[in-house]
Amino acid sequence: MSKRTELSAERRVLRDELRKLEDAALRGRTRKEAIAEANCRLRQDQLLSYTTVGGWFEKGIPARDFQVLWALVEVLEEWSGRPPADTLTGRDRAVANAGWAVRKKLWKTWWEDASTSRTVTSRSAVPTRHLDAYLKAAGRAARDHPYPGVLPGTTPPLASVYLRQQTAPWTEQTPGGSGGESRGHPGPLRGPADTRPALQVLAEQHACVVLAGPGGGKSSLLRTHLAHSAERWMAGQRDAPVAVLVTAADLVHRPLTSALASAVNAHLPQHGLTENLPEEFFSAPPQPGTQWLVLVDGLDEVTDPKARREVLLTITNVVKDSPAGPYRFVVATRPLPGNELDALDRQWPRHELMPFTVDQLPAVAGSWFRAAGLDDAHSIAERFVQDLQRASLTDLARIPLMASMLCQLHAADPSRPLPQSRGKLYGDFIGLLHRHQDTPGPAGARQEAQHVLNHLHDLIAHLAAERHNGNNEPALDIVKSHPEAQGPPRIPEDQWREFLSTALRRSGLLTVRAGELVFLHQTLQEYLAARHATHDPHTRDKAVHRAFHHPARYLPSYNRGVGLLPPDAPGVRPRLWLRRYWQPPTSDDGNLSYIGFLLDTAREFDPHAVDPYLNRLASRRAGLHGCEFIASQVRLGTLIPPDTVRATADLFLSLATDTTLGNDDRVWAARGLGKLGDPRAADLFLALATDATLTDWNRVEAARELAELGDPRAADLFLTLATDTALDSGDRVWAARGLGERGDPRAADLFLSLATDTALDSGDRVWAARGLGERGDPRAADLLHTLATDTTLGNAGAREWAAWGLGELGDPRAADLFLALATDTTLTDWNRVEAARQLGELGDAPPASAFGDQRRNGAGPHVGRQGEEESG
Helix, strand or coil, X not given: CXXXXXXXXXXXXXXXXXXXXXXXXXXXXCHHHHHHHHHHHCCHHHCCCHXXXXXXXXXXXXXXXXXXXXXHHHHHHHHCCCCCHHHCCHHHHXXXXXXXXXXXXXXXXXXXXXXXXXXXXEECCCCXXXXXXXXXXXHHHHCCCCCCCCCCCCCCCXXXXXXXXXXXXXXXXXXXXXXXXXXXCCCCCCCHHHCEEHHHHHHHCCCEEEECCCCCCHHHHHHHHHHHHHHHHHCXXXXXXXXXXXXXXXXXXXXXXXXXXXXXXXXXXXXCCCCCCXXXXXXXXXXXXXXXXXXXXXXHHCCCHHHHHHHHHHHHHHHHHCCCCCEEEEEEECCXXXXXXXXXXXXXXXXXXXXXXXXXXXXXXXXXXXXXXXXXXXXXXXXXXXXXXXXXXXXXXXXXXXXXXXXXXXXXXXXXXXXXXXXXXXXXXXHHHHHCXXXXXXXXXXXXXXXXHHCHHXXXXXXXXXXXXXXXXXXXXXXXXXXXXXXXXXXXXXXHHHHHHHHHHHCCCEEEECCEEEECCHHHHHHHHHHHHCCCHHHHHHHHHHHHCCCCCCCCHHHCCCCCCCCCCCCCCHHHHHHHCCCCCCHHHCCHHHHHHHHHHHHHHCCCCCHHHHHHHCCCCCHHHHHHHHHHHHHHCCCCCHHHHHHHHHHHHHHHCXXXXXXXXXXXXXXXXXXXXXXXXXXXXXXXHCCCCCCHHHHHHHHHHHHHCCCCHHHHHHHHHHCCCCCCHHHHXXXXXXXXXXXXXXXXXXXXXXXXXXXXXXXXXXXXXXXXHHCCCCHHHHHHHHHHCCCCCCCHHHHHHHHHHHHHCCCCHHHHHHHHXXXXXXXXXXXXXXXXXXXXXXXXXXXXXXXXXXXXXXXCCCCCCCCHHHHC
């Protein structure tokens, strides 16, 4: 693989802009003529040569002096149709002077960036034989199902049981999501227009984050995309990036190219890779003009927050240092605590991977039953789905991993009763895996080997517990140190370790990644760790107590109005606080899944082991915080006693109707009732949305929650709120967007009415006009143009955002608008420079997602109530 000099991104920009300008300028003329004209304008010691200029156009080599470069650019600009200002008069001359100033500033920026950048020594596109070998092996590997299997024979290929999932824009209050939900904004209402096939999203957006809860289908999605990528390339369709799959753990403390090579070389030999790929293989693009799409799985499985941040910063810096380099990334993870993902570029789209719909469950079950060889799989699947409904397991089965396990258990023994909790499901599944185990022992040590096999389940649970507690030693060393895994003295150490490794791998619970034994799925480790912690009364009580007692916890401010006192309140002693007013776990711990297993396994050994904790949580003393914990466990599939669920629902209802509480708390409580699937939630949201004593914002938030439940009354409610002139203008537009996102035809005229209402805040008028454009209404373009040219708005940010919206619609008038804004001396310098920057980017506009609701994702110029100050 020969080395070559690769241009930096900045020099490529300079080169490409020169080429673009030359293409527009040289109509029947030549580059030599342009150089000759430029030399007429330069001093004798600055004259250009054809060779020097060739370096600009071929390699983006910046001129030593900007004025020399500008002399040629000025000629080309004039030849491309921009008239010299001194040939004009009056206002035309003033506008032309301003336009030339803007263009000169842009060219100077490109020249300065290129002057401070360096060329990069890289390698040419990877050798064809290496790429072909990689594609074949990666394609085979991607066809394997990532989850464990108990069906007769081998687990079926992923494609035979994979059902394509949808994605929706991620919000902090996604049901079953992080739980660390934003209390200030309801987030986008996700209607059919917002839901898109997950594979399509990965194909179109080569830099994004995919979030889902435990077992949500992230690994299957990445493998399926990898398989499609390999198939396309091997079929000669080489216009898309080449996918490469790694775990986030592979990227910890390692340079990117080294990590990619090590991961691939460790995993692909068993799939036909006959020779290791050199580290340099991933330092070059697959072929000129293409990139590697690095699929990073399991970021949440890196337990050390510092290590997770290191991975995110590695990804961010790789992209930042070389925006046009050979890498793009997709990161798949469970929701992370706090704002950890903000280490990535905030413009990266974040998508929630949606669970299966109820209507999809028969197809899911049918595919697994056909793979199991069952006759009349379709009829069996229909009866199976009915059994799920009767057992109240439908929501659990919508989670892809849970669906695969439930289907396999049913296929293995249709007479087996369905498990009543997520913990019982894992227990039954692992028990079946254990019975299928067949591991020979080393010669001469049959008795000791059988002893290990008899205790293998306990050894793996011990390993899971050590991993959960942060022990990062090699898995084999952890297992070998256990008393039940001691090798006989007459067997060589290496043979005993090989036997233990084989036994662990054949358990169906662990696999080898990068030479290390790891659990096949994070939830398997969590379940086994929880079971290990609850296997005897002493450790069980200790583990449950530890889960609910955290001295470092703080009391969220929104609970203070619900009968709770802060730990620093007068007369409250710290020890008394920790004993009486302990806090339930929160999503920020990243432990909700594990604690759900802890509750299930503790109840298996002692049906009343966790009752005192749950009863205290479902009380007014614990308030919203305790109720939300119970609701999150119900959604995970943890077995919560019906009486506790009813008590939690009643408390949510009580809090939501308590007029002594804050507005946020009341709506938050109503949302919790909805998460429990309580039918009373719909009427409660309707009551809150029509309660004039609530803030405007909370009323619209309640209406949007009603719409999330699919209640048909939400449409008229949105219309009522949007047309209520007593409401804040921003909340009226937000209500209108709710109506639009439902596909209601009344939304278009509503947006038009709001956008032309001069009583509304200027930023909200633009927001309404952009909402009209998002609906595809042809009236939006003229409306945005009118707003962008309306000097009475008094908000330059709003005018600029309107121009941006016009550019998004592809309207050619946007360029003149940005030019006018950039040359308007009544505006702030920041707004003028920003308008000039937008003018320069019109030829390479960001994707539509970047122009989305600025309240939602922070993209786009800020046009809030602070006017130009906020724009700055």
